[in-house]
Amino acid sequence: MAPPLTPSQIAIVKSTAPALKEHGLEITTLFYKNMLAAHPDLKNIFNETSQTTGRQPRALAASVLAYATYIDDLGKLSAAVERIAQKHVSLDVQPEHYPIVGKYLIEAVAKVLGPAVTPDVADAWTAAYAQLADIFIGREAQIYNDEFGDWRGWRRFVIKKKVPESAEITSFYLAPEDGKPLPPFKPGQYISLHIFVDELGNLQPRQYSLSDAPRADYYRISVKKEGGREAGIRGLISNRLHERYNEGDVIELTHPAGEFFVDPKAEGAGASAPLALISAGVGITPMISILNSTVGAGSKRPVAWVHGAHSSEVRAFGDHLRGIVERNPHVDATIFLSKLQGKEVQGIDYHHQGRMDLDKLDAARLFLGDAKAQYYVCGPVKFMFDIKNYLLSKGVDEGRVHMEVFGTGDE
Structure with missing residues (x-):
């Protein structure tokens, strides 16, 4: 557990917000470039489309800026923290990933901001990142323990049915290969699935909302096939599911997750x-x-x-x-x-x-x-x-x- 930030460290981190607003995208783009070059195995976790379009670096830049801005009032970030933590558990993110991210993020900040990153600034941001990592690790451990039970990581599912729902959307009925009953999920939640993309040389994960009520024997996802200019970028995985995956094929999923749901246990x-x-x-x-x-x-x-x-x-x-x-x-x-x-x-x-x-x-x-x-x-x-x-x-x-x-x- 990281020690609490000192008042001086909080003030220093807040003081960097203007620089992060101006240079945040440059920082996060460099961060992803260096981290994924040094740890290519992490490409199995990160969405290549979001890297290609710049969405992921923009999102991280916005998150880092928000953290610097509200580091003295973290309650304002609680909804964002929950959304990100749910996404992390759906991708099987583990505590050992956080030091890697921290190393390359702090290095990117120092590289882009240059002399403005004094030893005191570097120390303050190192402490701030450690605090943020603890927040995520703690919440994700809670989700894994309280909601995921014995299902950790990726589980093999068989495509039992593939049913067209419209000219663009097809439903995939996914049954666990081991035949064990599926845990219930909260209506509105999603699963992550990943498939190997030959031209990238790694797995690519995507999230798909579950599209039926909870059942013990299958999950259903309903996937849109992208056309036109969207096909090669945003449709990288969805179109492969439509075109290359058929009944009887096996894919891997993680436990349902997500903060968007109607509470099935609501009362009164x-x-x-x-x-x-x-x-x-x-x-x-x-x-x-x-x-x-x-x-x-x-x-x-x-x-x-x-x-x-x-x-x-x-x-x-x-x-x-x-x-x-x-x-x-x-x-x-x-x-x-x-x-x-x-x-x-x-x-x-x-x-x-x-x-x-x-x-x-x-x-x-x-x-x-x-x-x-x-x-x-x-x-x-x-x-x-x-x-x-x-x-x-x-x-x-x-x-x-x-x-x-x-x-x-x-x-």
Whole structure:
């Protein structure tokens, strides 16, 4: 356990915030370059796409700046710490990884900032990193011990079924090769899987939301195939799953993780509070898990399902959703389609044409007058923040708006 920072060290770290704001991306880009060159085995953990696009260095730069800014008020970082810790355990990050990261991060800071990194600054940042590492190691140990149980690391799964859900999205039904019952997960959580990429020479991990209610015999993920310019970069792993992995093939997963979920053990007001599930595109996947879990448990809590898709051709789970709405009068669905193909029936296949506009729903359908209502949002980053800002403008407390900030969280 690292000793607490002294007041002098805290002041020094805070004083570096302006330099980190100006040079943070240069620091983190150099950090990743040097660390991965010296420890190529870590390429099995880091997302190559996020490195290529610069998202990962940007995200780390933002995190380092936030840490320097709030080092005297770490409570403001608790949500970010939880999100990162959940991602770490999904990648099987271990305590021995932290000294490696610390070494190359401090070296990159010293290299980029040059003479500004005096011995006192170097000592303060070394102590600050040790404190941050302790925070993550402690929280991750708690998750491993309390939630993961005997399942540690990567576990082999067989693709039992591969089912197209739309022109873009295919579901993979994954059963444990050892046949042992699967632990339950919290609806909305994700798994990590990794596959070997020949041209990179290493494994590449990705996170995929679980898209069904918890079961003991399989997990389901529903994966979008990327097209056009996105195919070679953002579709590196997803497209391989579509094109190269078939029923009977084996892939490896980690235990479900993630801080975006509806608590299946909620009681009282928490169990009956209205639930708004707002998604766009493949952001539908955790919402289907939440919806299936909620109605499958016999809950009568009011649910507003609001989804936007480019067209009926690419929208997934249409028939499934219609069946749920027909059988459950407390579930209300509103579908936005950007493009109509001439065969859609308004009121059945869709409700509004165009991009999602929540002003087209009356306040009651969104539970805007209910202070207990909970809002779950998943989709492209800009979409999520637009929806969040809309809800806040309507008086919804920020603590009742939950977003699945996948990827690296750099926006």
